[in-house]
Amino acid sequence: MMYNEKVMDHFQNPRNVGEIDSPSGVGEVGNMRCGDIMKIYIKVEDNIIKDIKFLTFGCGAAIASSSVLTEMVKNKTIDEALAITNNDVAEELGGLPAAKLHCSNLAADALHNAIKDYKEKNNIP
Amino acid sequence: MQRIYMDHSATTPLDEEVLEVMLPYLREIHGNPSSVHVFGSEARKGLNEAREKVAAALGASSPEEIIFTSGATESNNIAIQGVARALSSRGRHIITSSIEHHAVLDTVKYLGQIGFEVTFLPVDQYGMVDPDELAENITEDTILVSIMAANNEIGTIQPFEKIGEICRERGVYFHTDAVQAIGYLPFNLKEQPVDMLSLSAHKFYGPKGIGALYCRKGTKIRQLCFGGAQERKIRPGTENLPGIVGLGRAIELATTDIENRSRNLAALRDRLIRGLLEIEDIRLNGHPQKRLPGNVNVSVLYVEGESLLLDLDLKGVAASSGSACTSGSLDPSHVLMAIGLDHQTAQGSLRLSLGKSNTVAEIDYTVKCLKEIVERLRKMSPVLKK
Ligand SMILES: Cc1ncc(COP(=O)(O)O)c(C=O)c1O
Ligand SMILES: [Zn+2]
Numbered sequence: 034m035m036y037n038e039k040v041m042d043h044f045q046n047p048r049n050v051g052e053i054d055s056p057s058g059v060g061e062v063g064n065m066r067c068g069d070i071m072k073i074y075i076k077v078e079d080n081i082i083k084d085i086k087f088l089t090f091g092c093g094a095a096i097a098s099s100s101v102l103t104e105m106v107k108n109k110t111i112d113e114a115l116a117i118t119n120n121d122v123a124e125e126l127g128g129l130p131a132a133k134l135h136c137s138n139l140a141a142d143a144l145h146n147a148i149k150d151y152k153e154k155n156n157i158p
Numbered sequence: 159m160q161r162i163y164m165d166h167s168a169t170t171p172l173d174e175e176v177l178e179v180m181l182p183y184l185r186e187i188h189g190n191p192s193s194v195h196v197f198g199s200e201a202r203k204g205l206n207e208a209r210e211k212v213a214a215a216l217g218a219s220s221p222e223e224i225i226f227t228s229g230a231t232e233s234n235n236i237a238i239q240g241v242a243r244a245l246s247s248r249g250r251h252i253i254t255s256s257i258e259h260h261a262v263l264d265t266v267k268y269l270g271q272i273g274f275e276v277t278f279l280p281v282d283q284y285g286m287v288d289p290d291e292l293a294e295n296i297t298e299d300t301i302l303v304s305i306m307a308a309n310n311e312i313g314t315i316q317p318f319e320k321i322g323e324i325c326r327e328r329g330v331y332f333h334t335d336a337v338q339a340i341g342y343l344p345f346n347l348k349e350q351p352v353d354m355l356s357l358s359a360h361k362f363y364g365p366k367g368i369g370a371l372y373c374r375k376g377t378k379i380r381q382l383c384f385g386g387a388q389e390r391k392i393r394p395g396t397e398n399l400p401g402i403v404g405l406g407r408a409i410e411l412a413t414t415d416i417e418n419r420s421r422n423l424a425a426l427r428d429r430l431i432r433g434l435l436e437i438e439d440i441r442l443n444g445h446p447q448k449r450l451p452g453n454v455n456v457s458v459l460y461v462e463g464e465s466l467l468l469d470l471d472l473k474g475v476a477a478s479s480g481s482a483c484t485s486g487s488l489d490p491s492h493v494l495m496a497i498g499l500d501h502q503t504a505q506g507s508l509r510l511s512l513g514k515s516n517t518v519a520e521i522d523y524t525v526k527c528l529k530e531i532v533e534r535l536r537k538m539s540p541v542l543k544k
Contacts, residue, residue, distance in 0.1 A: 036468075041468075044465070044468060045472065047538065050537065050538050051537075061540065067482040067483050067488050068462075068482055068483075068490070068501050068502060068505050069462065069483065070540055070541060071540070072540040087538075088538055088539060088540035089538055089539075089540065090460065090461065090462055090502075090505075090538075090539050090540055090541045091462050091465070091483065092462050092463075092464035092465055092468075092481070092483035092484070093464055093465055093468045094483075095462070095483075096465060096538065133483070135488070136483060
């Protein structure tokens with residue numbers, strides 16, 4: 034198997050799959066290079082991400098990085114969530130094969146887009 | 159857990175009978191076929207017999223028309239670059255198709271960079287080259303046409319005899335990459351209008367790293383490597399004798415009873431296709447009839463190919479995909495793009511290539527697994543409109 038155990042665990046048992054009814058923010062990114070697509074839904078209360086869900090069209094690395102991201106972000110403040118980078122996601126997974134790094138580079142971007150969407154809807158600068 | 163191998167287009171396991179004939183050449187028969195002494199003549203005998211077997215299996219006029227190589231990659235390079243170099247003063251135009259293996263495609267592209275003119279013929283939605291379109295593209299300057307006999311990804315079988323006839327009429331050399339066709343399509347090169355043909359032993363239960371180029375007598379070709387006088391100097395270097403002997407036995411086995419074996423394998427293939435097409439939003443890639451008996455290639459909409467492969471592997475089924483995420487090159491398969499698939503449909507491609515070990519029970523198990531896998535992955539898909 035080309036992925037480590039943690040990646041395979043998230044691929045086989047992805048956490049927080051699905052959509053959120055009336056979310057506070059939604060972010061979607063498509064990978065212009067390989068075609069993977071990721072969509073993140075967040076529910077924000079008192080500046081804290083209370084709930085997060087994802088949908089992903091993509092390879093093992095893309096699915097696992099979406100899944101692990103949702104775990105990293107849940108119950109974090111908006112500012113803490115904004116500080117998470119694509120690199121942090123890959124590290125949290127215990128590393129990815131070099132050729133697959135770009136596939137994981139969507140997760141943090143999708144999250145940041147969802148936060149941007151939330152801020153715009155609520156007129157938060 | 160049972161392990162089910164459905165990736166025979168990538169490579170096949172070594173046949174026991176092939177291993178048997180190779181073993182003496184890895185043990186006691188160690189001579190160099192070029193040597194004068196008895197060790198040499200013993201080795202030479204094995205070399206000659208293998209060459210005769212390959213020639214007989216292909217229906218060649220003479221064993222001399224068989225040149226042993228390290229595999230089809232090298233055979234394709236020798237054929238294409240060899241003709242280009244031999245005939246560059248006569249013409250500089252080469253025609254190929256847009257769905258060739260990279261061993262042909264990239265060789266021709268390279269020649270394009272060093273002053274040759276190259277035409278990449280398009281294919282239709284099933285992956286078929288149009289012989290009339292080929293005829294229209296041949297000019298005074300054309301020296302070589304290279305079109306594969308059957309495609310490794312989607313299994314489409316080309317009208318290569320018709321293509322060869324056109325080439326012969328127009329006085330242009332015709333080379334075909336027949337790697338995937340050996341053992342499934344009968345060849346009789348004495349009669350068929352083919353000047354050069356490439357093959358690789360590991361695709362038909364022979365050893366890896368050994369192949370051959372059939373090169374019709376009189377074909378003008380210039381060597382790429384320089385050295386000894388082996389293989390009519392077209393491919394110098396001390397022969398890989400265990401491999402060559404294995405290739406001889408493997409092609410003999412592969413070309414015995416082609417019709418029956420192909421029919422039986424096609425029945426398994428069709429059962430698999432029928433089962434897969436029960437899944438919603440799935441399409442068959444390649445030609446519905448003119449396809450290799452072991453090839454199944456589908457696109458599962460709304461999911462990506464590598465995730466299909468991972469899930470299948472976890473259930474013990476080995477397959478492959480033309481998805482960008484599995485290619486390492488970040489682009490989906492050029493074959494799938496050439497038959498007109500959009501990016502996302504190419505991403506969801508899955509190739510299951512069957513061989514002699516596969517059973518009806520394995521087919522049914524694979525279909526059952528895939529139904530569950532597709533359902534699981536589609537639940538995660540943002541592109542599926544619910
Ligand atoms: C159509 C075709 N041509 C050429 C090759 C190259 O064969 P080899 O890797 O044995 O040189 C392959 C193998 O993948 C193939 O399928
Ligand atoms: Zn990917």
